[in-house]
Amino acid sequence: MSLSFEGKVVLITGAGGGLGREYALAFGERGASVVVNDLGGDIKGGGKSSAAADKVVEEIRAKGGKAVANYDSVEDGEKLIQTALDAFGKIDIVVNNAGILRDRSFARTSDLDWDLIHRVHLRGAFMVTRAAWNHMKNQKFGRIIMTASTAGIYGNFGQANYSAAKLGLYGLANTLAIEGRKYNIHCNTIAPTAGSRLTQSVMPPDLVESMKPEYVAPLVLWLCHEQCKENGGLFEVGGGWIGKLRWERSQGHIVRHKNQRMTPEAVRDHWDNICDFTDAAKPVSIQEGLQMVVEVLSKVDSEGGVSGNPTASAASASVSSGINPREAVGQKLPPTSFSFSHTQCIIYALGVGMSTKDPDHLRFLYEGHEDFSCLPTFGVIPSQAAMMDGGLASVPGLNIDFTRVLHGEQYLELYKPLPTSGTLTSQATVADVLDKGSGAVILLDVNTYSGDELVCYNQWSVFVVGAGGFGGKRTSDRAKALVPPPNRAPDAVVTDSTTRDQAALYRLSGDWNPLHIDPSFAAMGGFKAPILHGLCSFGFAARHVLKQYANNDPSRFKAIKVRFVKPVLPGQSLQTEMWKEGNRIHIQCKVKETDAVVLSGAYVDLHGAAEASPENLTQGGGLQSELVFAEIGRRIKDLGSELVKKVNAVFGWEITKNGKTAAQWTIDLKSGTGSLHKGPYSGKADVTFTVSDEDFMEVVQGKLNPQKAFFAGKLKVRGNIMMSQKLEVILKDYAKL
Numbered sequence: 001m002s003l004s005f006e007g008k009v010v011l012i013t014g015a016g017g018g019l020g021r022e023y024a025l026a027f028g029e030r031g032a033s034v035v036v037n038d039l040g041g042d043i044k045g046g047g048k049s050s051a052a053a054d055k056v057v058e059e060i061r062a063k064g065g066k067a068v069a070n071y072d073s074v075e076d077g078e079k080l081i082q083t084a085l086d087a088f089g090k091i092d093i094v095v096n097n098a099g100i101l102r103d104r105s106f107a108r109t110s111d112l113d114w115d116l117i118h119r120v121h122l123r124g125a126f127m128v129t130r131a132a133w134n135h136m137k138n139q140k141f142g143r144i145i146m147t148a149s150t151a152g153i154y155g156n157f158g159q160a161n162y163s164a165a166k167l168g169l170y171g172l173a174n175t176l177a178i179e180g181r182k183y184n185i186h187c188n189t190i191a192p193t194a195g196s197r198l199t200q201s202v203m204p205p206d207l208v209e210s211m212k213p214e215y216v217a218p219l220v221l222w223l224c225h226e227q228c229k230e231n232g233g234l235f236e237v238g239g240g241w242i243g244k245l246r247w248e249r250s251q252g253h254i255v256r257h258k259n260q261r262m263t264p265e266a267v268r269d270h271w272d273n274i275c276d277f278t279d280a281a282k283p284v285s286i287q288e289g290l291q292m293v294v295e296v297l298s299k300v301d302s303e304g305g306v307s308g309n310p311t312a313s314a315a316s317a318s319v320s321s322g323i324n325p326r327e328a329v330g331q332k333l334p335p336t337s338f339s340f341s342h343t344q345c346i347i348y349a350l351g352v353g354m355s356t357k358d359p360d361h362l363r364f365l366y367e368g369h370e371d372f373s374c375l376p377t378f379g380v381i382p383s384q385a386a387m388m389d390g391g392l393a394s395v396p397g398l399n400i401d402f403t404r405v406l407h408g409e410q411y412l413e414l415y416k417p418l419p420t421s422g423t424l425t426s427q428a429t430v431a432d433v434l435d436k437g438s439g440a441v442i443l444l445d446v447n448t449y450s451g452d453e454l455v456c457y458n459q460w461s462v463f464v465v466g467a468g469g470f471g472g473k474r475t476s477d478r479a480k481a482l483v484p485p486p487n488r489a490p491d492a493v494v495t496d497s498t499t500r501d502q503a504a505l506y507r508l509s510g511d512w513n514p515l516h517i518d519p520s521f522a523a524m525g526g527f528k529a530p531i532l533h534g535l536c537s538f539g540f541a542a543r544h545v546l547k548q549y550a551n552n553d554p555s556r557f558k559a560i561k562v563r564f565v566k567p568v569l570p571g572q573s574l575q576t577e578m579w580k581e582g583n584r585i586h587i588q589c590k591v592k593e594t595d596a597v598v599l600s601g602a603y604v605d606l607h608g609a610a611e612a613s614p615e616n617l618t619q620g621g622g623l624q625s626e627l628v629f630a631e632i633g634r635r636i637k638d639l640g641s642e643l644v645k646k647v648n649a650v651f652g653w654e655i656t657k658n659g660k661t662a663a664q665w666t667i668d669l670k671s672g673t674g675s676l677h678k679g680p681y682s683g684k685a686d687v688t689f690t691v692s693d694e695d696f697m698e699v700v701q702g703k704l705n706p707q708k709a710f711f712a713g714k715l716k717v718r719g720n721i722m723m724s725q726k727l728e729v730i731l732k733d734y735a736k737l
């Protein structure tokens, strides 16, 4: 099928002769309506005549084509586009071809030499293209050609002004290619070598003769055709040959160390490494440049914390998005060590939205609080260091484009409550790499230890957008499964606002990904604004559960799993829906403003009643109170219900550990209050039981199972009566009848 331009309107600047004329004739022949622009000046920019453009228009018309002339300077871009609109009603294709020369050796280049060249080439292309831009945007089609030069790409004696303007056009094209992409506007650049008025002064005559413009025009036509997907390309073309150019960047070398000045001597000493193009990268976007710098910064910052050679692992952060799973699976990342104090615990709690506005949050925000604790989901932070600090980049086979990384899923399981300070080490392994079509998923298992003791386990699921389709498997038995919520209305819903600065605050916990703070970086990833860290929403949801179902008691927390389905923007409100099924709390999070589900298939597992028995009591105030109520119910039932009203009883019980009293409790049945007399929280009397008279009677009469009543929220226990060790429970009757 031949390439037709029927129905397309094309403007070619400087089309009175040479390359421009050739393009105009070729487009005209293939059905395009052509605006032939030429000022009719000399090659130095002097003079003005309509003859050149008119002649080409006549040639096109003589062959049955459609063409009109325009004689304006390209600096009057609007007028050129208006000619196209007046004559043909639209503009589809702009070929920026017009140009002049004022060659001088650099020392002799005058202001005028410089300015004229820039005005015609660079400013002219800008004015013409800008005038066409909105028309192209609105019609969702546009093709733009910039004409650069090998003088710009490689330099050429006597052409400082021209070289600078010509390479400037390539820079302009690069950005137009990005901004135009979503409107189907493509912008490509050619560096033609052809015999023309401009080249006859610098080329031997026989070469000028053999480098015919007709050997360039076919490339221009192809790049401007609607079938051509090329965008942002740079091509050298001449004599019937076409080649594409691209950038190459050496792996480079980090020449500074943490807390040390960077010196010119270090640059000198590593010059060979800096300039070594072995395994060079071929970056195609600004993100890739930025990516390297971000990684280097975090690499240098973490020097001393991460084992391994920072230079080597930063260098291996190569930027191709290809993934070879065979090499990566089973690979261990360098172990990392994470030292923290109460400061990190508090910053994290603030990062996931805790506030002194809620008095219950104080225990996570004030190191002087008698129950100061670390939020359980802080357990992701030590393991994060294992991947962030270039660790993931150092795995052979995982050549990840980090600008495309989104957090996919997270599983965290705690084996003991987290300390509020100390040093934890983490060991990460690539558990699997999955091909999800639209992306690749990397599963990372990370064990975190305090000394030899395993504190927690994380499974990170990293979604690399656009890196799928490598032919790998889609599912893995290594992946922690998602669990859908029960099919009923949620048992509880908590709504909470994130702040505009939520991501700025959460970053302080160590995920410095610019995606969460830098608008231009976010835009490069395709987001309108920086998005919230997945683990920030995760932290919000987990603490909602902890408050709703575990009385904010961190030691009740066992595990959490979530999938990040859609991004959240800082400032949006999160709505956590919860379903209680035994000790599993299913959760789903929505953004309130949009009703979009952002966390799905998620749950929190709590330690609690179902796992314990009086003989093996490991966790939970709830459990203890259930046992107590069951016992109270049984005993009062024995007494006979008619006695209940007369009861002015105080029942009590005691927990012993290794034969010694660990805690002693009493409960006043009449007032329905209980208090702690002795034990780890001695003197605080911080426990209150409340139960309505009605429900109490039902328990007493055996109609209401105390455990069910507890879970149905009819028996309420407030306070902190957590025991983490295995305890022996002895109930004692202190009834005074």
Ligand SMILES: CCCCCCC[C@@H](O)CC(=O)SCCNC(=O)CCNC(=O)[C@H](O)C(C)(C)COP(=O)(O)OP(=O)(O)OC[C@H]1O[C@@H](n2cnc3c(N)ncnc32)[C@H](O)[C@@H]1OP(=O)(O)O
Residues within 6 Å of the ligand: 387, 388, 392, 405, 406, 407, 408, 409, 436, 437, 438, 439, 441, 461, 462, 463, 465, 474, 475, 511, 513, 515, 531, 532, 533, 534, 535, 563, 564, 565, 566, 567, 568
């Ligand atoms: C140093 C490294 C550490 C990095 C850690 C992270 C660093 C952080 O700074 C980064 C972040 O916090 S990013 C913010 C949090 N994450 C997000 O906002 C992502 C939200 N999710 C999405 O946009 C899409 O789900 C999206 C884009 C992920 C997928 O959407 P689609 O491409 O439309 O996929 P879809 O067609 O729905 O499904 C295709 C297959 O992929 C599976 N899938 C979907 N979402 C997934 C997810 N979130 N995680 C894992 N797998 C996911 C689907 O199940 C489907 O596979 P299958 O057919 O086998 O079920």
